[in-house]
Amino acid sequence: MIDLHCHLLWGVDDGAQTLDEALALARHAVADGIVASVLTPHIHPGRYENTRSQLEPRVEAFRAALADAGIPLAVKLGGEVRLSMESLELLLEGQAPFLGEVDGYRIMLVEFPHQTIPVGSLQFVDKLMQMKIRPLIAHPERNKAVIGDPNRLVPYLERGCWLQLTAAAIAGHFGEPPETTARTLLGNGWAHVIASDAHNLKHRPPSISEGCRLAAGIVGAASAERMTCELPARIYGLPA
Numbered sequence: 001m002i003d004l005h006c007h008l009l010w011g012v013d014d015g016a017q018t019l020d021e022a023l024a025l026a027r028h029a030v031a032d033g034i035v036a037s038v039l040t041p042h043i044h045p046g047r048y049e050n051t052r053s054q055l056e057p058r059v060e061a062f063r064a065a066l067a068d069a070g071i072p073l074a075v076k077l078g079g080e081v082r083l084s085m086e087s088l089e090l091l092l093e094g095q096a097p098f099l100g101e102v103d104g105y106r107i108m109l110v111e112f113p114h115q116t117i118p119v120g121s122l123q124f125v126d127k128l129m130q131m132k133i134r135p136l137i138a139h140p141e142r143n144k145a146v147i148g149d150p151n152r153l154v155p156y157l158e159r160g161c162w163l164q165l166t167a168a169a170i171a172g173h174f175g176e177p178p179e180t181t182a183r184t185l186l187g188n189g190w191a192h193v194i195a196s197d198a199h200n201l202k203h204r205p206p207s208i209s210e211g212c213r214l215a216a217g218i219v220g221a222a223s224a225e226r227m228t229c230e231l232p233a234r235i236y237g238l239p240a
């Protein structure tokens, strides 16, 4: 499996805080069956002032540390980009990292606030699509507006957005409303990717296998594999 959303890069957001912690998370990921991870620190101007050029050297250092420790996990830089005007500026400066590219579209992991879908989000998405950037919407199953009415996502799907569910949410580890919503999105055939959104070993570990297994019970094994292996591999740029 390939994990397109995790906070293993240490000391840059609310994920891993030390290199040792990052390596422990990487070991856990490998044990779960993950072979490659896109490292997606929060890109959230005003809260986490991360930029591509600051993060790249840290990824290089992590790659070297993984090799030294003998941990067979491939990593590359991505980002979880908060939807805001400030993020658009970073994007225009080439400082918002993408997950990869598929069919001529760069794929950007985009985060809404947890409570709402802000006014103007659809226009933001239109702008991104005009720029040949396809948003992969991070964990919609935890957004209060989506929990209240999953159909709020329809205009985003119609514009070509993809949806990333969190494996732990499918398994119920974020409580009942996100679990129900995740299952609804799966049942509707709206989900494209299942990822870990790992932050730490204790509460939010880099695990995808349990969520994948449960998703297979809803959408079938082939679709679950498409969401955890096939499409993530294409986005990462690996042979599926």
Ligand SMILES: [Fe+2]
Residues within 6 Å of the ligand: 005, 006, 007, 080, 138, 197
């Ligand atoms: Fe995240």
